[in-house]
Amino acid sequence: GAGxxxxxxxxxxxxxxxxxxxxxxxxxxxxxxWYQQALGQGPEFLTxxxxxxxxxxxxxxxxxxxxxxxxxxxxxxxxxxxxxxxSAVYLCASSLTGRPLASESxxxxxxxxxxxxxxx
Amino acid sequence: DxxxxxxxxxxxxxxxxxxxxxxxxTNSMFDxxxxxxKYPAEGPTFLISISSIKDKNEDGRFTVFLNKSAKHLSxxxxxxxxxxxxxxxxxxxxxxxxxIIFGSGTRLSIRP
Numbered sequence: 384g385a386g387x388x389x390x391x392x393x394x395x396x397x398x399x400x401x402x403x404x405x406x407x408x409x410x411x412x413x414x415x416x417w418y419q420q421a422l423g424q425g426p427e428f429l430t431x432x433x434x435x436x437x438x439x440x441x442x443x444x445x446x447x448x449x450x451x452x453x454x455x456x457x458x459x460x461x462x463x464x465x466x467x468x469x470s471a472v473y474l475c476a477s478s479l480t481g482r483p484l485a486s487e488s489x490x491x492x493x494x495x496x497x498x499x500x501x502x503x
Numbered sequence: 504d505x506x507x508x509x510x511x512x513x514x515x516x517x518x519x520x521x522x523x524x525x526x527x528x529t530n531s532m533f534d535x536x537x538x539x540x541k542y543p544a545e546g547p548t549f550l551i552s553i554s555s556i557k558d559k560n561e562d563g564r565f566t567v568f569l570n571k572s573a574k575h576l577s578x579x580x581x582x583x584x585x586x587x588x589x590x591x592x593x594x595x596x597x598x599x600x601x602x603i604i605f606g607s608g609t610r611l612s613i614r615p
Contacts, residue, residue: 387546414601425507425592425605426547439602474546478601489535489554492603494546 385409387495389475395501396465404460404498408477415458416492417450418474426474432458465502472497506530507595509606517614522580524609526593529574533595536569537603538578541590550591551578580611588613 388407396402408415414433418426419442428442434455443450447465452458462469476492508527516522528536534555539547553560553567553576560567566579580587593606 416602418603418605423607425509425594425607426603428602428604431601439600442602476546489537489552491549494539494548496544496546 387475387477387493389473389495389498391498392496393499393501395503397503398465398467400465400502401461401463402465402500404462404473404500406458406460406475406477406495408456408458408475409493410456411479412477412493413455413480414478414490414492415452416476416478417458417460418476419444420472420474420497422471429460429473462500465500467502470500470502472499504529505606506604507593507606509593509609511609512607513610513612515612515614516583518585519582522578522583522587522611522613524578524580524591524593524611526576526578526606527574528576528595530595531571531574532597533604534598535596536567536576537594537596538565538567539592539594539605541592541608547592583611583613585613585615587611 390405416431417429420426430450431439432452447463449461474497476494478490478492537552538550540550541547551565569576590608590610592608594603596603
């Protein structure tokens with residue numbers, strides 16, 4: 384079946400522009416995550432949805448960042464008034480559930496290819 | 504403050520030999536540790552995990568070792584193959600939360 388898809392794959396924005404990044408998770412996956420990966424760094428958590436409920440948004444760096452998943456499937460990450468420091472790869476991941484199914488198992492998060500955002 | 508640290512940005516290993524990637528962490532409350540592999544222009548893909556109650560997990564050519572007293576884990580790949588050339592991320596998470604905390608990655612190059 385299809386994996387996690389993200390669009391656009393590349394986005395160039397002028398400073399101050401608003402951008403919207405889309406994520407299509409694997410069908411049937413309850414949990415959806417957004418991560419930000421700066422150059423040379425590992426991905427950093429931004430926010431987490433279980434179905435349509437945003438359960439954790441502790442990683443969003445400022446109130447310019449907003450994420451939604453209104454019908455519990457597709458999600459959009461919106462960045463308002465983009466700044467140069469927002470330049471990064473934005474990764475979306477989905478998993479079947481948010482918590483481990485058993486005490487010794489890990490619910491794999493499947494990642495999309497990312498959207499590379501460049502703010503000029 | 505980085506909770507998960509990969510101190511070697513890069514590693515070069517000859518094909519057929521063992522690759523050992525290292526990772527240190529600071530929080531003893533992590534419940535799971537993960538290794539993800541990433542090729543250019545692709546998202547990370549899950550490789551192997553280990554629960555904090557284990558000290559070893561093996562899957563084919565890949566073995567992860569966990570030393571809780573030292574807060575250290577390592578990934579062993581043997582024998583190393585050209586397709587193993589990628590960036591490897593060490594990561595950790597709590598069972599009470601779902602977000603993954605990643606290290607900064609180690610770029611592994613397998614030379615012929």
